Each structure stands twice: as C-alpha cells, then as structure tokens.
Amino acid sequence: MENPDEVLFEENARLAMAGKPMIAKLGAFATDSGGHIPNLEIAYQTFGEFDGSNAILICHALTGTSNVPGWWDRLAGPGKPIDTGKYFVIGNNLLGGCQGSTGPSSLAPDGRIWGSRFPILTVEDQVRAQELLLHSLKIDGLHAVIGCSTGGFHALRWAQQHPIPVAKVAVTASGPRQNALQLALNEAGRQAIMRDPKWQGGDYPSDDPPKNGLAIARMIGHIAYLSGQALEQKFGRNPQGSSAGLSFDPEFAVESYLNYQGDKFNERFDANSYLHLTRSANFFDLQSLEGAGSEFIFISFASDTLYPPKLSEELMRMAISAGCKAEIAIIDQPYGHDSFLLDGEGQGSAIRAFIST
Template identity: 40%
Template sequence: MTVTVTRTTVPEHGIVRYASIGGLDLEAGGCLPDVTLAYETWGTLNADASNAVLIEHALTGSTHVTRGDTDEPGWWEQLAGPGAPVDTDRFFVVSINIVGGCYGSTGPSSPAPDGAPWGSRFPLVTLRDSTVAEARLADQLGIRSWFAVLGGSMGGARALEWAITFPERVQRCAVISVGAASTAEQIAFAQAQTLAIRQDANFNGGDYYGGPFPEDGLALARRIAHITYRSAAELEGRFGREPQAPESPLQGGVLAARGRYQVESYLDHQGNKLVRRFDANSYIAITEALMSHDICRGRGPLPETLARSGARFFVAAVDSDRLYFPAQSRELAAALPGEVDVHVIEAPIGHDGFLTEIGQLGRQLRAHLSA
C-alpha cells in the first residue's frame, strides 16, 4: 500500500516506507503519473529539521544503508549507524530508492495507469528527474534543507545533482568515486550492459512480465559491469590463471565442453546473484539514467555550474578505480570554488573500494560533518 507521508519523526528505523509524490514531468519529455518513492530512515528528525542527511545508493543498491529495527545488515555500515561518521544517534538519515528502481519506487515493473506493468513503455528518467522527485519527498518529511547529501558512484552523481539543482537545500555534499559527467568510455561500458539484456531471447522488447525473465542477459550485463568494478590487480591476485577445480580450461575436446578459469566462475557467481534480486528493465532504466549524468547539461561550463552551489564539498576517489578514474575527481575538485582536497581511498580492489573501504575516510568525513 502507498502511504502519503506528512511531516513526521518516523519511529521505524531501517524499515521500508512508501510515499506518493504525484505526477512527475520528465526532462526528456513525457510524464510519470502518481510516482511512488520507497525510502528508509534512521534516527530522529529534530524540531527545526536541521539534522537531516540524505545517503544516495549506487546502481543496484537498495535503501538499506545500515541496520535498523530488523537488524538486517546494510550495505554501507562503515559509514552510517550509531557512532559511525554519519551518526544515526545525531542525524536523521534518509535513503531513497531511485525512480526506475525495483525496490519499491515506481519503475518498469510497476503498474501503469492501465494496470499492466510499464515494461517497454517506461519513459527515460534522468538523474535530474530523480532529484526533483526526491525533493518532493523531502518536502513531505518536512526537510527544507539537507545538512548533508552524500553518495558513491551513481550515488555520488545523485548527490552532486542535488547540490546544483537545489543549491539552497544542500549545506554539505560528499561526492565519492564519480566525476562531473559520465565519459564516453563509461557510456560505452553501460551500452554493452543494456544491449546484453535487450538481446536476451526472453526480453520481448521489455514486456517479459508474466513470462520467462531475461535472466541470461541480466547476468551477462552484471559480468561486464563487475569487471569495471574490480581492478586488474585484484582479479590477478585472487584468481590469476587458475582453473575452477575440478574443471580444466584445456580439456574437454571441444570449445563447448571446456572447463572454466576461476575468474570465469567468479563472474558467473556475480551475475547469478544479481538475477535473484533485480529486475532487468530496472537495470536498463537506471543505467540509462547514469549515462545521462552531466552536471553541466544546459548550465554552462563546469566552474560556472558548480558556482551555483554554496555547499561545502567533500570529494573522494579510490586510487585503483578504473571505472571512475581519480582524475575525474580531481577535475571536479579543481573546478569547485575555493580549495577542495581530493581524499584518496587506498585499495587494490578497484571501484568497489568506495563501499568496502569507506572506513579509511572516517576521520575526514567526521570532520566534514562537524565543520
């Protein structure tokens, strides 16, 4: 059931709730009627609503950032929770499932006005559109200004869009492992992933609900993505050229019967895990939203665009990231007004270090949120 939320100090912590925010006119044209946003909260909103922090999830992340009343582990517990840098004993923390997602917000699997799933009819939603939608939910929660908005990867792009689209509503902004725009290479990787899904025999143009799901295409998309999430050194160190025992890549007689290398088995595992929890159309919708990421679109050069925001910025990168290179974070920081450091997570793992090693920046993030 969809619940329209008015200003409240929501008592449940880490429990998915739903809000209807009305129709949403879209940047690329068209409209989504009666949009629902799924979200979770932790902590208590204070009397003047000045302690609200928004944490934006990455591409296939959910709203469950940290533990709550269910005690289910969250995906960024090094960052948020009681006593963590984003201290839920101090802050009212909010996480919102992006429009187009499959964790409760309106997306391709949601009913359209005719009662059937949107499927192939779901419109293109940009990160800017999702920010406008989230602002309406913030209004319903009574939050006129965020103490901080932060995120990593696509979550960082969403945080940056918030700071520029609603500069009067963001006091601090942490942008981790992402640049000011998706590059041609990043768009190319993304297109390969969406094409893998679209070419699945069961995709049916996006109208596969009620029939076989395009699981093979989604699993292949995840394999492609995961290669960019991990560094070459990480893959070499963990797997090298080792076979997946008892299989042998050099036995079997024919190509179709050969065994796998360990790294192939690892990618198979990652693809199969995502298939069990994610919708293929949502993967396409959100990936295309990330492809749209360009903070300067319709706004002018990067320094001019960033000057719109008066937020205090925190910029960070993973030193081994080969999806969003540290140079993109340095370019962003150099274009911001004043002197903005680029904090570096040292992790051989690659892009995913923004999730697994965020604890390295605990001291710096605490300082940013205490300034």
Template identity: 45%
Template sequence: MAPAAPTKRVTLSEPLPLDGGQSLAGVEVAYETYGDLAADRGNAILVCHALTGDQYVASDHPVTGKPGWWERMVGPGKPIDTNRFHVICANVIGGCMGSTGPASMAPDGKPWAMRFPVITIRDMVRAEVALLDALGIERLHAVVGGSMGGMQALSLAANFPERAARVLAIATTARHSAQNIAFHEVGRQAVMADPDWQDGDYYGSGRQPDKGLSVARMAAHITYLSEAGLTDKFGRNLQDRDSKTFGFDADFQVESYLRYQGSGFTQRFDANSYLYITRAMDYFDLAEEHGGRLAEAFAGSKARFCLVSFDSDWLYPTAESRHVVHALNAAGAAVSFVELSAPNGHDSFLLEHPALDRVVKGFIG
C-alpha cells in the same frame, strides 16, 4: 524478480516533471530511514545509492536477506552516526525496490515496461527532493553518495543548492565518458539480446531475461574491480580442481566468481530497471545541463563539498574527481578533495577502508 514490498513509501502529491519533457503522476518513492530526526529537522543526511543499490543502506535486504550495502559506514557509532543523524535513503525512480519504475503499473493498469519514460539523474534527484518535501525536511545536513550516488549528490547540489549544507561525492564523475557509455551499452545489448526480454514485456510471462542480465552484470562487475585487485584475489587460481579440464566449465576461480555475481544479481534486480538506470547514467553530463560549463553548475553554491577518489578506480578515475574540484574552485565553492590509495578499484567505496571512514566522519562533522 517480483517487486519487493518496501517498508516506507510516499506517493508524491504533484506530478514529477522529467528532463525528457513528460511528467509522471502518482510517483511513489520507497525509502528507509535510520536514526531519529531532530526536532528542528536539521540533522538529516540523504544517502544516495549506486546503480544496483537500493534504500537498504543499513538494514537487511528483503530479497537476499544480506546486510545493508553500507552498514560499515552508516549506523550507531559508525562514520555516519545514526545516534546523531537521521539518515534517509530512497530507491531511485526507475528502480525496482518499491519506487516507481518500469515494473510499476502504468495508468492503464499494465506494467510500464519500456513505455516508462527515459529518466535522468536529475529526475531521480527531483523525486528525492520531493520526498524531502513530503518529510518536511527543508535543508539536509549532508547529501552523500558513491558512484551513481555521487552523481545524485552533485546533481542535487547543482539543481537544488539550498537543500544541502554538505555534499560528499565519492568515486564519481560529473559526466559519463565514452568508455563508461560503451560498457553500459554492452550490458543493455546483452539484456535486449535475450529473447526472454520480449521487448521488455516479460512481466507476468513466467520468463524474464535472466541470462542477458547476468551477462550485463558480469561485464559491469569487471569494471568495478581493478586489474591488480583481481590478480590478488584470483590470479590464475583454479576452482576446486587440480588442473585444467580442457572444457568450458569455470576452470578458473575468476570465472566462477563472475558467474556467481551474474546469476545472483538476477534474483534481486529487474532487467528493465537496469536499462533505464544505465541510460540515466550515460545521459549524465552536469556541465551540459548548465550551459556547457561545469563551474556554472555550482555558481553561488554555499554548500561545502568533499570529493573522494580511489587511485585504482578506472571506471571513474581520479581525473574525473579533479575535474569537479577544479569547477568548484572556479565557482568559488568550499571544497576539499582526497585521493585514497586502495587496491580494489571502483568498489573500494563499499569496502573496508579506514581512511575513507575518517574522511567521511571528518567531513560530516
């Protein structure tokens, strides 16, 4: 895919320091906003996107034309009400929707590709905080995110404790588990096994690792859904046929669905960005950043926290949220926690869920 031209973008005036030790000059951060910023700049909410998300939280995606990924949550009269709040969502650095990433031009005028520095969740947050600086927003009414967005929310709370009054982290974790890392490694190996990946130097070659990226997306997609949800939705139903074909076509609906998810993804996502962002997630361990004790990450925080998990989420199960809650309790932070019952696994945070809406609306205030 070609990088999309974002509608809003700032170039950071200062080089961005990175956890890897380098610093990155001329970083661009693409973002979208919804709703008006109050005169006192006190009504801003930063929404952080997930691995394959982007800044188009509540507006049409410029590549696919599909509605924003959280339109049911963000908008006029929605739980995050843009009649009252100024919502900001930035494409993460390392991404491919206008923020600086591996497809961006390096100082030598060629795409960074795999020369792009490996980034972390904290680096993404640093770029977001720099964006807030550029926008003149001192303190957020709230930072909100699900999945990798929740990691950013927790990281912002830990590393920039003065910048957000409320922290809402949904279906997330304070560290990637061995199983989480394992699934991501499968995806990376799938991309890198594709000869069209060309060691990452595929930009402008007319070839890109769509097959590998598609396999990566298929494997990941299974982890976003619950076993029961897949059974309810597809079971062993056949796809547009009355009986098995005794071949390797997509006989089963679930096969057809996965293939569609995989190939559709390659139309809108850059394979190298997938490598970098999954790496950032695997590196995420908020306790490790703070002396090995998660409570230390939140020591002295004045923010109010809300953690939400889903009982069918096996990617970041409830135990991971509880782990964060216990650390927040140990740190003396104000925290509420709810495990919601939902059939659809990790993806529940993106789906219709009235109880989630009530929790979000109640917490945001």
C-alpha cells in the same frame, strides 16, 4: 477538508522515524523526456532521530536500495562514519529502480507493467523525485547529501538544485560525467539485455525476464568494478574448487565468480531498471558547479580505473571556480571501483570529519 495526501505524508514521516521500509506516495510526476507518471512512489528508510538540522540524504550507486546500513555497512550505522546515532540518515531507492520506487517493473495506471512504456529518465528527474520525498517528510534543509559512484551525480545535482538547501555534499568514487569506457561498458551490458529474446522489446512478463542478458550485463559490470589489478589480486589464475578439466565449464575461480554474481543478480534486480538507471547516468554531464551553495568533499580511490582520481580533481577545480569550499581525498585501496563499498577506514574517516565540522 484536509488534503488526504498531507495526511499520508504525515503518516509516512511518523512511521519512517521508526526505521521501517516505507513508500512515499508523491502524486503526478512529469519527466524531462516528456513522460507522465501519475502515481510516483519512492521507497525510503530513515535511520536515527531528526532534530531539525541533522538530516543526511544518501544517494545510492547503480543497484543500491533505501537500506543504507545494508549495502554500505562499513560507512553507515550507529557509531560508524555516517553515524545514525547522531544524524537522521535518509536512504531511498532511485526513480526508475526496482527496489520499491516507481520503475519500469511497476504497474502503470492501467494495471499492467510499465515495461517499454516507462519514460527515459534523467539524473535531474531522479533528484526532483528525491526532493518530493523530502517535502513529504517536512524536511526543508539538509545537513549533507552523500553520493557514491553514479549516486555522486545525484549528489552533485543536489548542490545546484536549490529548493532544499544542502550544507555539505560528499561525492565518492564518482566524477562530473561518464567517460567513453563507462559509456562502452554500459552499452555492452544494455545490448546483452536488449538482444536477449526474452526481453521482448521491454515487455517481458515478470515471471520470465531476460535473465541471461541481465547476468551478462552484471558480469561486465563486475569486471569493471574490480578492474585488472583487483581481479589479479583476488583471483589470479586460481582454479575453482573442482577442476572441470579441458572444457568450457568454469575452471578458473574468476569464471565461477562472474557466473555466480551474474545469476545471483537476477534475484534482486530488474533488467529494464538496469537499462534505465545506466541510461540516466550516461546522459549526466556536469560542466560547472556555478550556483552551488554547498561545501564539498571529493573522494577517489587510486586503484579505481572506472572513476579515476583525476575526475575528483576535475570536480575540485569546478568547486573552486564556483567559489565553494572544497577538499579532496585520494585513498590508496586495492579494490578498484569496489573500494567505495569496501573501505570503511580511509573513506570513512574522511566522510566522518567532513560532515562533523
């Protein structure tokens, strides 16, 4: 009798070739924290045709999705630097996320939302879940893994976790670990969520989540993503459209922007996923690239105060110490950390050249 999961995997793989949003059902999963997920699901989408040796896995930043050309439109698509006319590009949603993959807002086996019962995750957990996804797609080697921001952590782990070999690893706007500023910003955001009475210890109903806490967390994030220089260039002290005069209502454009971004974020993101995805990133701490078998490129942006260029330089030293071929690109864009989303040219040409050689 044929394994029913195998059939499902074949079916997944077939439909994925058509570019549709898919869910891979990957069975039981044990987390590093001792948690047990009996029914792991990972959302994915593929773009382009698989030729046996052209698969590229994309590792998204904190709040990304499997729809890579959607959130990374400067980089991925037909004819773009990550050319879906040439490569078989696999987008996926991280384990712990809320955009199709199993996460704290998913239903546990008892039919109730996981909520506070969802296990704390590590970056390594999330990479193992990605490996299971690739196994289900019958992909036993990757041309490249490309990770941006905290997705860079996953890409770095791919270079060292060997069940599926990876020829090239591109890490952009990231580093070997988070520094004190990033830990601090994440903690302030998590506390905004966990101190919102609607969080209810993590067991809030899906129709009454801690929206205000999540909005504050997102505002803190956006301040950090842009950084002082980019905030100043984009907003300065510009007033918002209609003056509220002397009041606490938004009077400056930057105030309107933050409130808008914070509230809008609630439409697409879950507060508990925010806790889990920031927390797994906090714990990641790469000390060496010994054992890595990939070729690397590390890309930074000069204006990124969250993941400054010196972190790419540290990764470069690690790669060289590990005997890996590696290159570095520091790109002069004024958008702070957000440059990795906005810069198609400098970052794009560096990635295009790196993966095509």
